[in-house]
Amino acid sequence: MTDSKHKDLSKRPSMNKQPPVKRVRNFNEVALGLTQEQAVKEAERCLQCKDPKCIKGCPVEINIPLFIKFIKERKFNQAIEVIKERDNIPAITGRVCPQETQCEIVCILKKLGEPIAIGALERYVSDYELKTKIQKISKLKKKEIGKKIAVIGSGPAGLTAAGDLSKLGYKVTIFEALHEPGGVLTYGIPEFRMPKGIVRSEVEYIKRLGVEIKTNMIIGKILTIKDLFNLGYDAIFIGSGAGSPHFLGINGENLIGVYSANEFLTRVNLMKAYLFPKYHTPIKIGKNTIVIGGGNVAMDAARTSLRLGSDVFVIYRRTEKEMPARTEEIYNAKEEGVKLRILTSPVKIFGDEKGRVKSLECIKMKLGQPDETGRKRPIEIPGSNFSMDCDTVIIAIGQAPNPLISNSTKGLKTDDKGYLIVDKNGRTSIKGVWAAGDIVPDSGTVIEAMGRARKAVIDINKCLSQTRPTIKN
DSSP states (O other): OOOOHHHHHOOOOOOOEOOHHHHHTOSSSSEEEEOOHHHHHHHOOOOOOOSOOHHHHHEEEEEHHHHHHHHHOHHHHHHHHHTTTTOOOOHHHHHSSOGGGGGGGOOGGGTSSSOOOHHHHHHHHHHHHHHHHHOOOTTTTOOOOEEEEEOOOOOOHHHHHHHHHHTHHHHHHHOOOOSSOOTTHHHHTTTTTTTTHHHHHHHHHHHHTOEEEEOOOOBOOOTTTTHHTTOOSSSSEOOOOOOEEEOOTTTOOOOOOTEEHHHHHHHHHHHHHGGGSSSSSSOOOOSSSEEOOHHHHHHHHOOOOOOOOEEEEOSSSSSSGGOOOOOOHHHHOOOOOEEEEOSSEEEEEEOOSSSEEEEEEEEEEEEEETTSSEEEEEOOOOOEEEOOOOOOOOOSSSSOOOHHHHHHHOOBBTTTTTTOOOTTOBBBTTTTTOSSSSSTTTTHHHHHHHHHHHHHHHHHHHHSOOOOOOOOO
């Protein structure tokens, strides 16, 4: 192989994006995707390996080489059909799935230069399908078999389970607590990273598969797990996510101007606070915002605050290298003007005489030995306290499951953090009830939640030859 050939294979196209100076003034999608010519040229780089490790790197095991081959041949309809054999919401996963740590990291071309842009190619054919309006109902959909399944939650895990179960012939109903489906895709990820029109289109595809979606249905409040069985459901899948925010436990968290990232993003994304007064949910944000945390949610909160007119600092107790957020999201945030303050931990939030945030006391940190996560443990540096002026503080340090379902269901076992305990197939402690997604421990990413949901579906299908279970009082 010649050097020029090596050079041709080593580079992949850069994603087209809105320029930073323009995008910080709007909530339109930042990443604009590949052109058709870029997509085809990128597909031509694929080596079509005999032992494609990228498939095993994908939590839902999409036949990646085959869909890329179809792109190369400009057979985009066939490409999307291959993807949808394993992924019901590819326009979503093509945008938010961390391909760089999953399918792309094991691509053999990574040894030569840059791996195939699998995520960008998935997004291209998914968007092609939506734009050309040729969304087809899966050829795999089987004749209805007369059994009903309830799915709690319409986030990535719930949509995956519902779509796959419907393809298998089950009558599926999703029960969603909020007024619009999509879960974290709708309320947690900003419009500029996940357009809600895309989410609605993918939800419509799930509905076209035969899935019924009932919104404003809080399971554990309006209906219980026992009620669902009494209504005739043969199995229940719980994919209700983790909507209960974590807090720091420091003084001043009750001051005006302190938000959990969950509340802040829900107001802006689901309730369209960024379009107030056209929409009726206001959001107050000051001139100086501090976001506490280092994950994707922290980046989303910071970039949203920037678009609402605030100067933004993200403080994180480790270094940028240890930040759990995607490298792409950190880069975009910094490019837009978000400032990072690393090796910094919050100590106390101070308020004025009216109870409004005015400053945040912090302490400098250093890194010690690795902790249980494998990352170096942050250690306080005594006497290094300092103050940062601010009028808004957003806490983005993670979430826990809402206890409504577990508290209202006798015998449903949870761990000490409130997550449902499940086995490798997603089975909970109650016969006939499965779970996946953020409601279970170590849920990981959107695509990992989908992968676990698929495993649960396989097990549900296997078990439903048995008698429908019941729950005792």
